[in-house]
Amino acid sequence: MTLASRKHILIIGGNFAGLSTARALSSKYFDVTVIDPSTDFEWLPHIHELISRHKKADQLRHNRQLLIERAGHTFLQETVTVIDKTQQRVQLSSGQWLAYDDLVITIGNMSLIDKIKGARQYALPFGSVNEAERAALQLQRLDSLSLPERPVVLVGASIEGLEVLGEIIRRYRRQWRFQLHVIEAQETIMPQFQGMSDYLKELSRELNIQWHTGRQVKEVTKDSVILDNGDILSSRVTLWCAGAIPHPLLSEAGLAPERQYAPVNANLQSLVDEHIWLAGDAAAFPTSLEKQAYHALPMGALIAKNLNRARQKRDLNNFKPLPIPSLMSFGDVGFLLFKSHALASPSLIAAKEGVFQANFNLLKLPRQVSEWHDLKDSLTFSAINMGKLAKSTWIDGKLLHTRHFQAR
Ligand SMILES: Cc1cc2nc3c(=O)[nH]c(=O)nc-3n(C[C@H](O)[C@H](O)[C@H](O)COP(=O)(O)OP(=O)(O)OC[C@H]3O[C@@H](n4cnc5c(N)ncnc54)[C@H](O)[C@@H]3O)c2cc1C
Incomplete structure (x- = not known):
């Protein structure tokens, strides 16, 4: 196979699923470009440990260009703004268009933070190493200030929020000086398991923590959080761990209905275009699948395998989610x-x-x-x-x- 006859594969998003696809594609048969706006691959499942300083930022990231070039491919530090599936091309934020034979979309999801008034401006999100690092520094600063009150609000107490709360407790428990409010939209914390809510509260019993369950945030201001029942909670640091929503690029490209993830078949091909593949959080798999890195990694690898099988005109393989907890x-x-x-x-x-x-x-x-x-x-x-x-x-x-x- 000559270099010129290799298939052009564009991968949008170079974290778990995207990197996994790139690493499993051979540069002998495929001309692969991975596009991502950020310089580093980030291990998101442990970013909450930056709060307790059990991890340092550099221990959770690795240079993306290096990882992709090691696999024999090209990295482009850019953002895709338009997917034109009719002409098989994507547009970058610079205005440049790039053509593809097959497109792999692994753009993860987005935070609900942009949907709530004032939240993007005044709350601290938890979607990257830098964001978690910023939250860690703000908490550290608040703890060190000489103030009569140090109110903190944590929005969202599903797995991600609880992991953040656990690290705040781990770091500050010995000299607890915060008035911490935890807001959760569900009536019970971890409602799927009997007794878990009580156990989690027991672990943080003697600390000044107030749990507001069955409540949603209406607005965030510079120094407060306003709930849907009208309660106003004073806050010096507001941490945002509530909810993820699909990336709008999916519906804008006609790959998903508005505000939904993009449906794929069992081979991880888009239901509307067989030259578009989706893996990780962006994909809506036919059966229910947790949005987790341990699914994103093998999904990415399967797409590489199927691109290779398609090249050899062989039947495609189905994705079989790992039955792990x-x-x-x-x-x-x-x-x-x-x-x-x-x-x-x-x-x-x-x-x-x-x-x-x-x-x-x-x-x-x-x-x-x-x-x-x-x-x-x-x-x-x-x-x-x-x-x-x-x-x-x-x-x-x-x-x-x-x-x-x-x-x-
Ligand atoms: C705090 C936290 C704790 C977690 N804990 C766990 C855990 O314990 N176990 C577990 O398995 N999972 C965990 N997860 C979930 C896990 O991180 C995700 O499921 C995983 O990151 C999904 O991988 P992905 O490749 O689909 O998306 P992501 O890892 O989100 O990567 C998406 C990439 O796409 C890029 N991108 C986005 N838009 C564009 C665009 N327009 N153009 C180009 N590039 C773009 C982004 O920059 C990003 O690099 C956790 C997540 C968080 C935030």
């Missing part, structure tokens, strides 16, 4: 969330950390000897971290503390 952390306690039940134990924190260390280091695996230095630092960090976890869980005997929750 979600892992959630709440400070020092880890949770394994199955469909039928859940388990909570400090030892499960080590499981979550292990998943992160193994997968992140695998993504960074060098192709050349000169690149090993970079991985060495990362592996050293992994070993130290796992050692600390082993001490505080297994050696101190906390492993025995396990709680069980039945699904409702």
Whole structure:
């Protein structure tokens, strides 16, 4: 195959799903360009640990260009603004058009923050390493100020919000100086499991935390959060962990109805265009699928496999979601969330950390000897971290503390 006859593949979004597709495509058969506005691949499932300083920003990201070039492809630091599926091309924010033979869309989702009055301006979102770092610094600053009151509002207490809350507690519990309000739209925290709400509240019992369940935020101002029942909560730092919505590019391109994710078939092809593929959070798979990185990674890899099979005129493979539970952390306690039940134990924190260390280091695996230095630092960090976890869980005997929750 000559260079000129290779198929042009554009991948929009270069994080979990996009990077996974790129890494599994051979540059021998495909001319691949990955487009993403940000410079680094980011391990989002652990950004809440920036709050407690159990992680540093650099331990959660890696240079995207390096990772993509290692796979033999091109990285373009840009934003796609238009998808023109009739002419098989996309437009970048610079105005330039790029043509494709096949298009892979892995743009994740967007925060609900833009839909609530004042929230984008005054609340701190949690969608990237930089955003989490900013939130961590604001909390640190508030804690250090000499003030009679230090009110903080956390909006959203599903998995992401609870993980953030757990890290705030982990970091500030010893000298707790915040008046923390947690707002959650559902009537109960983690309503799918019996007794989990009470357990989470028990873990934070002696701290000044008020839970507002069944409430939604109407407006955020510079120093307050206004709820749908008219209550006004004073706030010096407002953290936003509530809700994700589909990227508007999907409906604008005619790939999804308005405000919906783009439907795909079992091969991960768009239902409206067989040359458009979707993976990760942006895709609406035929059966219900959690929006999780552990699905985004294999979805991305399957698209690469199917592009290769299509090239060889072979039947395409179906995506088979991994039947594994979600892992959630709440400070020092880890949770394994199955469909039928859940388990909570400090030892499960080590499981979550292990998943992160193994997968992140695998993504960074060098192709050349000169690149090993970079991985060495990362592996050293992994070993130290796992050692600390082993001490505080297994050696101190906390492993025995396990709680069980039945699904409702
Ligand atoms: C705080 C937090 C905790 C989480 N915890 C877990 C967990 O414990 N386990 C788990 O499995 N998952 C977890 N998740 C979910 C997981 O991070 C997502 O499911 C995963 O990131 C989805 O991968 P993706 O590739 O589809 O999208 P993303 O990782 O969101 O990547 C989308 C990429 O597309 C780019 N992009 C967007 N728009 C454009 C455009 N117009 N042009 C070009 N590029 C664009 C973005 O810059 C981004 O790099 C968590 C998420 C968060 C935020």
